[in-house]
Amino acid sequence: MSYPGYPPAGYPPFPGYPPTGQESSFPPPGQYPYPSGFPPMGGGAYPPAPSSGYPGPGGYPAPGSYPGAPQPGGAPAYPGVPPGPGFGAPPGGAGFPGYPQPPAQAYGGPAQVPLPGGYPGGQMPSQYPGGQAPYPSQPAMMTQGTQGTIRPAANFDAMRDAEILRKAMKGFGTDEQAIVDVVSSRSNDQRQKIKAAFKTMYGKDLIKDLKSELSGNMEELILALFMPLTYYDAWSLRNAMKGAGTQERVLIEILCTRTNQEIREIVRCYQSEFGRDLEKDIRSDTSGHFERLLVSMCQGNRDENQTVNHQLAQDDAQRLYQAGEGKLGTDESCFNMVLATRSFPQLKATMEAYHRMANRDLLSSIGREFSGNVENGLKAILQCALNRSAFFAERLYCSMKGAGTDDSTLVRIVVTRSEIDLVQIKQVFNQMYQKTLSTMIAGDTSGDYRKLLLAIVGQ
Template sequence: MSYPGYPPSGGYPAFPGYPPTGQESVYPPAGQYAYPAVPGGYPPAGAGTYPAAPPNAAGYPAPGGYPAPGCYPGAPPAGGMPPYPGAPTGPGFGVPPAGPGFGGYPQPPAQSYAGGGPAQIPGFPGGQVPSPMPGPPAAMVQGTQGTIQAAPNFDAGRDAEILRKAMKGFGTDEQAIINVVANRSNDQRQKIKAAFKTMYGKDLIKDLKSELSGNVEELILALFMPSTYYDAWSLRHAMKGAGTQERVLIEILCTRTNQEIQEIVKCYKSEFGRDIEQDIRADTSGHFERLLISMCQGNRDENQTVDYQKAQEDAQRLYQAGEGKLGTDESCFNMVLASRSFPQLKATVEAYSRIANRDLLSSIDREFSGNVERGLKTILQCALNRPAFFAERLYYSMKGAGTDDSTLIRIIVTRSEIDLVQIKQMFTQMYQKTLATMIASDTSGDYRRLLLAIVGQ
């Protein structure tokens, strides 16, 4: 038995850690649509299914068919699952993984877009909580869904020489600079910086600053910052001086993984000599301050297994802390949304809809306001569909008069090696236009060319 697109061409397994070590020889490499026969009758003649797994071979199919329910996290049901609009493509993504708790893609919106306004995805502002078709677990897409990949045959010295020539003498060859920075991973850019200093005894960043200006300068300097440093720098910049850019604090602290947050907190201390918690306390207050302090711990449960009983209990607790009483118990919302894993929160959202006859995002709209409302909704949106959250942020950075260039630059740079492919797909699905089209109409010159090069146009 086989179905189109699965297993992926190029070999099985497509999932890290599967099959378990020591069992690799049980299944030979996959062909385009099915396993090849091997001497001895594999699969068994006339069986029509894949053979049963060896006894106690955890994670292999059970007798009688392939794949067996629960044979590995995220396995599609027997018979396969159809692709859906906006689904990611490429190795390992021919059929979306099934199973609860892998928060991914909402169903395409059913409403008409004739009015010209942006489409709203269920579960996002103004919509309903979706019953989304699950997307791939984060472990599967990490590093595979970025528009920027590490360049093959990379030579840091050669790239340093190209950049030096582009800046030497009268005028600057911006296109040569764009060709290098838009096609190298962040790790490779760090190597180029080191090679430049070794070869020419000069600081590449200072040279770039002297040759560039405006938004293209900000964009290129962001690309040359190590990713953790860029997040820490953005947080420091958001709290430095008069006023606070609360949306930047929310965008970074409420969307990053535990490991990313822990590294950001350490970098903030080592690079700026400051304690991020103290800066947050000095710049924010009330329930928003408490939510950000909770986020700074980088201690969210990361167990990918969903406890449906706990989801039901949390949903009931949230209902009684908000819609089910006069006033709001903000600490209850903080506790659940700051500590539960994203798959667990997704199950809680679904349970809440059944209890309250209202989606949880709408309840937060009614019970909270201001920055704490935005922070709580960001956490839930990431649990339901992280690429859609960033697509929405990108859209509103360019919508209307003027452009929020710092937000546009920050999201394009920070997601370029993680999930910008998915963000682009969600952008098209949500707003009926491509991200590249909107960037092209909102920006100009070398700034536009570099942005479009990064997003893969």
């Protein structure tokens, strides 16, 4: 079985690609009728919670201080990861059939699950469309569940950590190494407790003190680490749409990859923290089929039943073919309906059925039928259905390849995945690009910023 144009020029072949087709759960052909900078971190409650206990300018509450908030650990209920309703499914991206795929349980189960992030500048990586890096075959370790590189510290003492940070910032100069040691080895929930203890002990806001002592990328990374995860997503969306221009890749990466629960929490947080309606902001900053796709996404109503309906997958594949490749012109609403409503495991099955029926992968068909931001949004959804860890590995690579570094993307992905699946992202990154994530970070960053990133990622 061959795939015209894959892998793209300049990329080496990978084991298991192109796929043999034996991994598919579909019957062989013939058994179906195939037709051939951070804003002010305002003191408002988040979401509304009059008794949040975190008043004062610059404050935002710790996870757990409002209904539905991220709980300690901040991770979804996948195998090998502590449960926690506040943060979602492993994002993964891919391009083609045969792509590495985490087990279906990784996308939900009883605890509804789904991703974070964004891209400054509003431009997709140069690989889009039609030039995605090829992805390796499924590594054996991917079947063992997902895990982050940061776990809650044992024998945690918020007051002791607050004192360490106070001493690191007191007097002449700043002890950045002490800050790195504390921040990189505490979970997000523990950082919220440190922040609260700091204000209780010293009557000062830890975030303001850190901002006064740090600058540049190091400041951005530290402040991101101290943001509650849902707030960080809401802040990223607001930052992507305020002022002139829109960072469409931020909107795509967040809204096209989260679980229903996460999206609803983000919508509530966006309203309570920034006093704005997310859907209205999307409508005013985007247009056309891209606007409709994002509005569909921010409803948080995707089917999250993890059971795959193979007949529905076959029907959807037929429907998508007839709405695109099988007709003159494109029925965009059909693609929107299928990709906005089906569960991620169901979409993966639809992609398999489409490939058998049309003898080409659905991502390539979308590349021929769509362009611009709506193409990138539709592809992001399918890539997450295939493999979230590879989705992030590719974006990390794109943030550092070539001249310059897209530090905002690098910070966002490292921070948001650090307690979810950064271990798997590192493994897939190494397999895809034949170099470790740590090596690439070390070559593209410097100083305390590099030290903290490497401490989070792990050597």
